[in-house]
Amino acid sequence: xxxxxxxxxxxxxxxxxxxxxxxxxxxxxxxxxxxxxxxxxxxxxxxxxxxxxxxxxxxxxxxxxxxxxxxxxxxxxxxxxxxxxxxxxxxxxxxxxxxxxxxxxxxxxxxxxxxxxxxxxxxxxxxxxxxxxxxxxxxxxxxxxxxxxxxxxxxxxxxxxxxxxxxxxxxxxxxxxxxxxxxxxxxxxxxxxxxxxxxxxxxxxxxxxxxxxxxxxxxxxxxxxxxxxxxxxxxxxxxxxxxxxxxxxxxxxxxxxxxxxxxxxxxxxxxxxxxxxxxxxxxxxxxxxxxxxxxxxxxxxxxxxxxxxxxxxx
Amino acid sequence: xxxxxxxxxxxxxxxxxxxxxxxxxxxxxxxxxxxxxxxxxxxxxxxxxxxxxxxxxxxxxxxxxxxxxxxxxxxxxxxxxxxxxxxxxxxxxxxxxxxxxxxxxxxxxxxxxxxxxxxxxxxxxxxxxxxxxxxxxxxxxxxxxxxxxxxxxxxxxxxxxxxxxxxxxxxxxxxxxxxxxxxxxxxxxxxxxxxxxxxxxxxxxxxxxxxxxxxxxxxxxxxxxxxxxxxxxxxxxxxxxxxxxxxxxxxxxxxxxxxxxxxxxxxxxxxxxxxxxxxxxxxxxxxxxxxxxxxxxxxxxxxxxxxxxxxxxxxxxxxxxxxxxxxxxxxxxxxxxxxxxxxxxxxxxxxxxxxxxxxxxxxxxxxxxxxxxxxxxxxxxxxxxxxxxxxxxxxxxxxxxxxxxxxxxxxxxxxxxxxxxxxxxxxxxxxxxxxxxxxxxxxxxxxxxxxxxxxxxxxxxxxxxxxxxxxxxxxxxxxxxxx
Numbered sequence: 001x002x003x004x005x006x007x008x009x010x011x012x013x014x015x016x017x018x019x020x021x022x023x024x025x026x027x028x029x030x031x032x033x034x035x036x037x038x039x040x041x042x043x044x045x046x047x048x049x050x051x052x053x054x055x056x057x058x059x060x061x062x063x064x065x066x067x068x069x070x071x072x073x074x075x076x077x078x079x080x081x082x083x084x085x086x087x088x089x090x091x092x093x094x095x096x097x098x099x100x101x102x103x104x105x106x107x108x109x110x111x112x113x114x115x116x117x118x119x120x121x122x123x124x125x126x127x128x129x130x131x132x133x134x135x136x137x138x139x140x141x142x143x144x145x146x147x148x149x150x151x152x153x154x155x156x157x158x159x160x161x162x163x164x165x166x167x168x169x170x171x172x173x174x175x176x177x178x179x180x181x182x183x184x185x186x187x188x189x190x191x192x193x194x195x196x197x198x199x200x201x202x203x204x205x206x207x208x209x210x211x212x213x214x215x216x217x218x219x220x221x222x223x224x225x226x227x228x229x230x231x232x233x234x235x236x237x238x239x240x241x242x243x244x245x246x247x248x249x250x251x252x253x254x255x256x257x258x259x260x261x262x263x264x265x266x267x268x269x270x271x272x273x274x275x276x277x278x279x280x281x282x283x284x285x286x287x288x289x290x291x292x293x294x295x296x297x298x299x300x301x302x303x304x305x306x307x308x309x310x311x312x313x314x
Numbered sequence: 315x316x317x318x319x320x321x322x323x324x325x326x327x328x329x330x331x332x333x334x335x336x337x338x339x340x341x342x343x344x345x346x347x348x349x350x351x352x353x354x355x356x357x358x359x360x361x362x363x364x365x366x367x368x369x370x371x372x373x374x375x376x377x378x379x380x381x382x383x384x385x386x387x388x389x390x391x392x393x394x395x396x397x398x399x400x401x402x403x404x405x406x407x408x409x410x411x412x413x414x415x416x417x418x419x420x421x422x423x424x425x426x427x428x429x430x431x432x433x434x435x436x437x438x439x440x441x442x443x444x445x446x447x448x449x450x451x452x453x454x455x456x457x458x459x460x461x462x463x464x465x466x467x468x469x470x471x472x473x474x475x476x477x478x479x480x481x482x483x484x485x486x487x488x489x490x491x492x493x494x495x496x497x498x499x500x501x502x503x504x505x506x507x508x509x510x511x512x513x514x515x516x517x518x519x520x521x522x523x524x525x526x527x528x529x530x531x532x533x534x535x536x537x538x539x540x541x542x543x544x545x546x547x548x549x550x551x552x553x554x555x556x557x558x559x560x561x562x563x564x565x566x567x568x569x570x571x572x573x574x575x576x577x578x579x580x581x582x583x584x585x586x587x588x589x590x591x592x593x594x595x596x597x598x599x600x601x602x603x604x605x606x607x608x609x610x611x612x613x614x615x616x617x618x619x620x621x622x623x624x625x626x627x628x629x630x631x632x633x634x635x636x637x638x639x640x641x642x643x644x645x646x647x648x649x650x651x652x653x654x655x656x657x658x659x660x661x662x663x664x665x666x667x668x669x670x671x672x673x674x675x676x677x678x679x680x681x682x683x684x685x686x687x688x689x690x691x692x693x694x695x696x697x698x699x700x701x702x703x704x705x706x707x708x709x710x711x712x713x714x715x716x717x718x719x720x721x722x723x724x725x726x727x728x729x730x731x732x733x734x735x736x737x738x739x740x741x742x743x744x745x746x747x748x749x750x751x752x753x754x755x756x757x758x759x760x761x762x763x764x765x766x767x768x769x770x771x772x773x774x775x776x777x778x779x780x781x782x783x784x785x786x787x788x789x790x791x792x793x794x795x796x797x
Contacts, residue, residue, distance in 0.1 A: 047432050047449055048457025142549070142611025143620065149608070162608050168549065168611035168766060254550040254611075254762060261766065264761050277425055279752050280453030309745070 033293065041285040046282030068288060071259070071266040072295075074174060075243055078181075078267070079299065083238035085233060086182050090189035093121065095219050097190070099198040099205060118194060121187040129184070132253040136180045140166035140252070167253055170264040177248050177265060181241065189234050196230040197223060203249035232307040236300055243296050244269060268292050352597075370685060378469040378692075379685040383413045387686045390428065392444035393420035395638045396503070396673070396707035401442070403702050408690060414683075424448050425553055432459055437678035439687035443499070444673050450751050451674055452790065455493035458676070461677040463497045466688050472696035479695050487671045487712045493749075494793035500691050501671030502703075504710040505632045506651065506730050507557045508667055512735040513648030513725070515624055523652060527595050530628075530655040534604040545599050546626035547765065548614040552758040555596070555765055557630045561654040561668050564742050568661030571706035576745045578654045578753075578786040579650025584779040591657055593764065593771040600767055610766050614638075622647065630654075636726035637708045638750050649726035651733050665736045670743035671712045746785075748795045756781035 040058055044051035062068055097114040111117075127135070139147040141166040149166075152158035166176050200223070208218050224231075246269035254260030255274040268288060276285035349405045366683060371382035387408065391401040398420030405416040419438075421427050425447045431437045432449070437459070443449055454460050467480035467488065480488065484504055491499035516522070519540060524530040534544025548554040564572040566782040567588025583589045599605060606626035609617055613637075614631075622642045629635075636649055643649065675694065677687035692700055700716030703709070710717065710731065723731065734741075747754040759785040760777040763769040769777070785791060 043456045045453050047429065047453050048459055049433055049435060050457065140611075141608070141616070143606075143608025143616075143622075145616075146608075161603070163608040165549075165608060165611035165766070168762075170768070252550070255759065260550075260759065260760050262768075274755075277429075277447075278450065278755070280450055280456065 036286045044283040044285040045280045058284045071268045071271045078242035082242040083235045086185040094190045094193035129247040132213040174263040367470045379688040387414045387416040390419045390438045390439045391442035392520040394445045400703045400706035439681040439683045440690045460498035461679045484712045499674035503673040506669045507632045507673045509628045509652040513650045529610035543626035544604035544623045546606040546609045546629045550613045551613040552761040565660045566657045583775045633730045651730040666740035667737045669741040747762045750785040753781040753785040
């Protein structure tokens with residue numbers, strides 16, 4: 001068989017496998033997107049098959065919507081902090097688990113009990129976000145019954161008559177939520193980075209050690225560059241999580257679909273849902289959906305571009 | 315190909331390496347995840363289902379809507395504080411009488427279950443559209459999805475055919491269920507709103523029931539001295555503290571003050587001395603530290619349970635409170651209802667209470683068995699079904715004297731009934747939460763800020779008025795007027 005014929009045969013083979021998933025994808029992913037785009041130009045209430053075409057009215061209203069703009073700002077804040085904090089922490093822990101131990105003769109190993117820690121770190125990932133919301137609801141509870149308040153009261157930092165209303169404090173609420181996401185994510189990315197570190201040949205580390213590199217140097221000069229692929233992918237994943245945040249915000253904070261107090265923890269998804277289901281402004285909500293889609297796509301592209309580097313082969 | 319190392323940028327003209335490709339497609343695919351769930355939620359179902367074909371029986375005096383024998387009934391009820399046993403009992407009674415076959419769904423997820431059906435044009439025949447996930451009535455009405463229930467009102471009552479159904483309803487029921495001038499929702503459960511306390515705690519401490527706001531503050535102060543909170547409220551849901559604020563306004567300023575708010579008048583809050591006095595009164599509780607510590611961030615169950623554990627003297631709520639807290643309430647708690655105490659020079663007396671119908675039952679305009687749905691509502695307004703409800707759900711209905719006197723009520727409900735009798739014709743009810751969801755949400759937000767001491771009463775008034783002015787600009791404002 002000639003080269004060309006061979007590659008054609010393979011093409012047909014691959015196409016055969018792809019038709020069905022592609023059709024499903026088009027029907028259940030792409031088609032709703034297109035519909036949403038259509039609805040975003042109407043005054044659809046969400047509870048009725050009839051609606052009126054209103055042009056770009058929804059989009060102009062969106063520009064002026066302070067609540068939505070605030071939500072966008074919160075999403076951007078999260079977008080910066082969620083990936084940064086999670087990745088830094090996981091990298092640190094992963095490095096300690098894999099190469100942080102006081103090495104014996106030329107050996108590179110993790111701190112004592114690292115295998116055990118790896119399992120423990122992974123626990124939070126097993127819990128669903130809904131369970132996390134309940135769990136951290138109890139941690140952040142605004143009276144003495146809350147874990148944090150109870151603890152702080154016991155050690156005398158907080159006055160029992162004036163407990164900290166964690167999720168009801170405009171300046172704290174977003175950071176409290178951020179904490180939960182980080183707590184949830186660190187374990188997973190730790191395991192991911194661990195796996196990547198373990199695929200780095202030991203001899204590289206040994207060479208670095210022989211050359212007299214300290215732990216920090218080993219990390220920045222050897223480990224991080226070799227892990228760059230994984231870090232990049234993680235950043236994209238975490239960025240996407242930061243653009244969502246719906247489950248946590250809507251269940252943990254006050255207000256219809258969350259966002260309280262007074263819109264201080266609002267994210268785009270909660271504003272969208274409130275308009276969609278509660279205020280009966282579904283067309284408007286669809287416009288938000290479209291904006292969210294576009295923003296997320298732009299951000300993903302930027303992340304992929306910005307983190308592109310020359311690959312180091314080993 | 316085939317080697318594990320990817321073709322990097324330095325390899326010759328092969329474009330993307332395999333790993334790159336997988337990584338990028340994964341990343342792009344994942345963009346879909348957060349947005350997709352919302353976007354696809356936006357997509358509506360099919361087009362309008364063909365109408366007609368609804369089974370129709372002969373219209374007689376006994377069968378005013380023409381229910382067809384052997385037809386199917388599709389009933390969906392919110393399974394919340396009242397459970398759904400009452401509905402099952404009703405359906406059994408209905409099937410027996412009309413020879414229908416009922417399908418029953420009791421759920422908390424009204425929106426999720428019903429939205430696609432409304433959009434697809436195949437809604438159920440009767441819906442109890444309640445709970446946190448209810449589909450807002452104003453939204454449904456605007457979309458033309460609700461059957462006009464005036465025909466039920468004008469049909470003969472089952473207990474006494476010489477009377478019309480509208481004559482056996484407690485005052486305000488019709489008004490409450492009217493949207494844009496059309497009666498579309500039968501709010502079935504009669505609810506009173508106010509403050510609640512433990513008769514046992516008050517007896518123990520020797521406190522008496524406060525009738526004025528000053529007396530109320532005095533009890534709260536004594537409670538604080540005794541080491542417990544004065545007022546608890548369901549901070550995560552400012553809906554509840556709004557009961558206190560709004561009731562104070564209505565009592566101080568009279569029914570005109572209430573109507574001004576519902577009718578979105580430009581001086582509903584701003585320039586209304588009654589409103590300012592009411593908000594200042596509530597703020598006094600905050601300022602004097604008479605709130606239960608931490609109550610601003612608690613959910614309704616958390617705060618109510620703390621109150622049941624004697625951690626606070628008062629809590630605002632509607633008369634569903636007793637049923638909701640059944641498991642957490644100590645046996646000897648002796649739950650008692652208290653109308654919101656009055657400010658000096660109030661136009662309404664202390665006994666006046668906010669009372670209204672809740673738990674809206676609707677018949678969708680496009681219901682397959684609309685006649686059955688209407689007949690179902692007519693049956694609900696019979697004494698037999700009303701008693702069934704009171705027994706199964708521990709609550710009163712909008713049917714006048716609709717509960718058999720032999721049914722024994724729990725202490726909280728009992729005292730609510732007493733308060734209702736004491737109020738006589740002095741009952742009032744706000745309609746803006748049903749008419750203007752967005753305005754309601756904004757006022758709730760302002761109240762949350764007020765209770766957390768982040769804004770002052772004047773600022774609250776400003777924000778509430780802004781919410782009113784904004785609502786006045788919506789097209790809906792033209793259709794809703796009360797007098």
